Amino acid sequence: MFGCGAIGLGVIATSSLVGASRIIAVDVNSDKESWAKKFGAHEFVNSAKLPEGKRIQDYLVEITDGGLDFTFDCTGNVRVCVCVCMDNGKTDVFIGSCHESCVGSLS
Numbered sequence: 001m002f003g004c005g006a007i008g009l010g011v012i013a014t015s016s017l018v019g020a021s022r023i024i025a026v027d028v029n030s031d032k033e034s035w036a037k038k039f040g041a042h043e044f045v046n047s048a049k050l051p052e053g054k055r056i057q058d059y060l061v062e063i064t065d066g067g068l069d070f071t072f073d074c075t076g077n078v079r080v081c082v083c084v085c086m087d088n089g090k091t092d093v094f095i096g097s098c099h100e101s102c103v104g105s106l107s
Contacts, residue, residue, distance in 0.1 A: 001023065001024065001041070001072045001073065002046075002071070002073045003026075003027060003075035003077075004025050004026075004032035004035060004036045007074040008027075008074035009024070009036065010040050011072045011074055012025060012039040012040050013040055015072075016040025017040075019097060022043065023042050024045060024060065024062070025041035025043070025045070025105045026044075026045045026047050026056060026060075027044070027046065028046060028047055029046070032044075043063075045059065047059075
């Protein structure tokens with residue numbers, strides 16, 4: 001789940017409510033970790049603090065032993081839209097707006 005603002009916290013809470021087995025919250029603001037965990041996230045990753053050259057997609061594949069079944073972009077940020085797409089045949093959900101060039105690049 002990318003973006004721990006109001007929408008993202010709602011996605012975390014709903015995912016927890018329906019029994020998601022592992023909820024990983026991703027944000028660039030470490031201050032949001034406590035809120036993400038209060039709403040049901042099991043883990044928090046600050047994508048701005050990954051090792052030099054490490055992409056968030058690669059890191060998530062690494063820590064999940066193969067990738068995620070669902071990703072949710074709750075940022076509306078075009079750069080995040082592109083990186084959320086895990087390209088693993090699973091489900092990527094974009095909440096909010098992404099620029100049309102982003103959507104076209106995911107087809």
